[in-house]
Amino acid sequence: xxxxxxxxxxxxxxxxxxxxxxxxxHGILHRLVAELFDEMHLRDKxxxxxxxxxxxxxxxxxxxxxxxxxxxxxxxxATGIKRAKPDAFVLAYQGDGDLASIGTAEIxxxxxxxxxxxxxxxxxxxxxxxxxxxxxTTLAGQVTAxxxxxxxxxxxxxxxxxxxxxxxxxAPCVIARTMIDGPGGIRKTKTLLRKAFDAxxxxxxxxxxxxxxxxxxxxxxSPTEAMAHVKANVSAYFPVKIFRDRTVx
Amino acid sequence: xxxxVLMTGNEALGEGAIRAGxxxxxxxxxxxxxxxxxxxxxxxxxxxxVFIQSESEIAAINMxxxxxxxxxxxxxxxxxxxxxxxxxxxxxxxxxCLPAVIVNVMRAGPxxxxxxxxxxxxxxxxxxxxxxxxxxxxxxxxxxxxxHDSAVLAFELADKYRNPVLILADGRLGQMMEPLVLTEAxxxxxxxxxxxxxxxxxxxxxxxxxxxxxxxxxxxRIQEKLRRVERDEARxxxxxxxxxxxxxxxxxxxxxxxxxxxxxVRAEGVKAGLLRPQxxxxxxxxxxxSHLDHVKSVLVVEMSGGQMLEDVQxxxxxxxxxxxxxxxxxxxxxxxxxxxxxxxxL
Numbered sequence: 045x046x047x048x049x050x051x052x053x054x055x056x057x058x059x060x061x062x063x064x065x066x067x068x069x070h071g072i073l074h075r076l077v078a079e080l081f082d083e084m085h086l087r088d089k090x091x092x093x094x095x096x097x098x099x100x101x102x103x104x105x106x107x108x109x110x111x112x113x114x115x116x117x118x119x120x121x122a123t124g125i126k127r128a129k130p131d132a133f134v135l136a137y138q139g140d141g142d143l144a145s146i147g148t149a150e151i152x153x154x155x156x157x158x159x160x161x162x163x164x165x166x167x168x169x170x171x172x173x174x175x176x177x178x179x180x181t182t183l184a185g186q187v188t189a190x191x192x193x194x195x196x197x198x199x200x201x202x203x204x205x206x207x208x209x210x211x212x213x214x215a216p217c218v219i220a221r222t223m224i225d226g227p228g229g230i231r232k233t234k235t236l237l238r239k240a241f242d243a244x245x246x247x248x249x250x251x252x253x254x255x256x257x258x259x260x261x262x263x264x265x266s267p268t269e270a271m272a273h274v275k276a277n278v279s280a281y282f283p284v285k286i287f288r289d290r291t292v293x
Numbered sequence: 294x295x296x297x298v299l300m301t302g303n304e305a306l307g308e309g310a311i312r313a314g315x316x317x318x319x320x321x322x323x324x325x326x327x328x329x330x331x332x333x334x335x336x337x338x339x340x341x342x343v344f345i346q347s348e349s350e351i352a353a354i355n356m357x358x359x360x361x362x363x364x365x366x367x368x369x370x371x372x373x374x375x376x377x378x379x380x381x382x383x384x385x386x387x388x389x390c391l392p393a394v395i396v397n398v399m400r401a402g403p404x405x406x407x408x409x410x411x412x413x414x415x416x417x418x419x420x421x422x423x424x425x426x427x428x429x430x431x432x433x434x435x436x437x438x439x440x441h442d443s444a445v446l447a448f449e450l451a452d453k454y455r456n457p458v459l460i461l462a463d464g465r466l467g468q469m470m471e472p473l474v475l476t477e478a479x480x481x482x483x484x485x486x487x488x489x490x491x492x493x494x495x496x497x498x499x500x501x502x503x504x505x506x507x508x509x510x511x512x513x514r515i516q517e518k519l520r521r522v523e524r525d526e527a528r529x530x531x532x533x534x535x536x537x538x539x540x541x542x543x544x545x546x547x548x549x550x551x552x553x554x555x556x557x558v559r560a561e562g563v564k565a566g567l568l569r570p571q572x573x574x575x576x577x578x579x580x581x582x583s584h585l586d587h588v589k590s591v592l593v594v595e596m597s598g599g600q601m602l603e604d605v606q607x608x609x610x611x612x613x614x615x616x617x618x619x620x621x622x623x624x625x626x627x628x629x630x631x632x633x634x635x636x637x638x639l
Contacts, residue, residue: 087492088491088492088493089490089491089492090492091362091363091489091490093359094501100503101503103497103499103501104499106497107497108492108497109489109490109492109497109498109499110489110497110498110499110500111358111359111362111389111489111499111500111501112385112389112500112501112502112503113355113358113359113385114355114358114381114382114385117351117352117355117358117382119352120347120351120352120353120355120356120358120359121355121356121358121359121362122359123345123352123356123359124317124319124355124356124357124358124359124360124361124362124367125359125360125362125363125489125490126359127317127343127345127356127360128316128317128343128359128360128363128365128367129363129365129490131490132363132489132490132491149348149349149351149352150348150349150351150352150355152348153347153348153352157345
């Protein structure tokens with residue numbers, strides 16, 4: 045009987061240990077992206093844009109050209125890349141603090157111009173890299189380093205729903221929210237990422253996939269509990285759905 | 294003979310950039326440099342090049358960053374408060390060794406100040422401006438012709454050293470009209486074996502400034518480069534300096550006025566001369582020192598509270614008295630004021 049490999053490391057994923065915590069969604073999402081780089085033959089034309097946050101060294105994990113960007117500025121950097129080099133496949137990877145707080149202006153205006161690049165927006169409701177501070181997406185009542193008694197919406201505001209905000213704009217092509225809550229959610233996430241990548245390759249304009257993701261360390265939960273929390277509580281406030289899909293028009 | 298045209302300084306700078314092969318321009322409205330942005334809007338798109346009015350100064354400099362990673366010649370322009378906002382991005386450009394051109398048509402500050410001309414951003418321009426150890430190469434045009442020429446030189450130096458280059462002008466230079474000759478030279482584009490994209494058949498490339506635990510190595514590379522810049526790229530223009538006993542040092546608009554004052558006192562028999570820095574970083578310290586065997590006193594003239602003054606003092610090393618005449622907040626020295634200052638030194 046011969047052995048057949050049915051699950052291997054994607055060629056576009058570097059053979060190195062990742063620095064992410066056990067149960068973190070970044071590793072899963074990095075792998076999905078690498079699988080799509082392989083399956084869609086994107087390795088040679090991709091320019092990725094890494095953010096500031098836990099995924100700051102994403103360029104050490106993908107075998108593609110990549111630049112860093114200043115905190116929150118990935119949409120502007122991606123805009124500059126794509127306008128200067130329209131034949132490149134441009135992927136910006138941003139966390140919630142990066143995209144929804146310090147970089148709010150950049151993402152809204154890149155989306156509003158319909159810039160033809162793809163954003164993966166990983167929302168784990170905390171600032172991870174800096175030690176678990178309150179994020180723009182931190183849930184009401186959620187305890188963080190800077191909301192030690194829980195997020196008080198009366199003084200700290202409500203968690204920002206970025207897909208809903210972006211869905212008010214005319215120009216975007218794909219806006220969708222998905223979640224990493226187990227194998228089913230991971231498969232759906234990959235399907236939506238493929239849709240977003242296809243939108244860019246077809247020149248249809250701005251595409252963004254928000255991924256609700258576990259951060260066991262700063263959700264203060266075990267990896268399995270963190271995934272259950274994403275499904276039960278995070279997605280209750282941030283509904284998982286396709287807000288906009290103009291790829292078929 | 295080459296054809297002469299009449300343009301504002303802002304437009305001449307834009308045309309120079311276009312002729313230098315500027316592929317991408319990103320900018321945000323601010324006075325007194327709006328003619329430059331409008332010129333780029335009208336002419337870049339017409340040539341099939343990239344123009345974006347960005348949502349902010351911060352976005353503009355980061356669009357420049359993105360375009361530069363692909364090897365495109367990219368530029369942004371602004372005026373003082375806007376250039377303050379760009380400083381984080383300029384630090385990233387310097388840290389990642391990306392070529393880019395930034396224009397500051399200075400206005401009065403601090404704060405909102407007003408739209409009148411100023412030279413009060415000298416410290417910001419020549420000391421780096423943002424966080425970390427780096428410098429931008431700083432060009433200081435003093436005429437509409439030089440506004441045009443500095444754009445060409447800025448792109449060449451940016452590519453040569455893989456470093457951001459700042460053109461430091463002021464509102465008067467940007468707004469005034471003068472005849473100039475436009476370059477007909479084809480832009481020289483060096484190979485850029487570090488750009489992103491089209492990676493078939495080679496290893497991936499990464500553009501980064503984050504080197505956990507190894508940031509000093511990146512700093513040492515930057516400093517080594519800056520020593521070469523300091524050795525090779527200082528530029529200045531002397532005027533009647535060969536026998537000067539009083540040396541005026543001024544750049545940009547202040548230099549034009551100082552030149553008028555030097556000529557006026559020469560008519561009286563006073564041996565004055567003007568040394569005009571054309572680069573502010575690197576600063577022409579050696580040129581200043583080379584005259585100290587015949588110069589008895591120095592007068593620095595600026596539209597600031599005394600910023601370039603410190604670089605002149607460092608160059609002079611206390612060997613002769615160094616005096617200062619400055620106006621701030623949009624004030625512009627008059628030729629008569631400068632002549633009076635020179636008389637006080639006699």
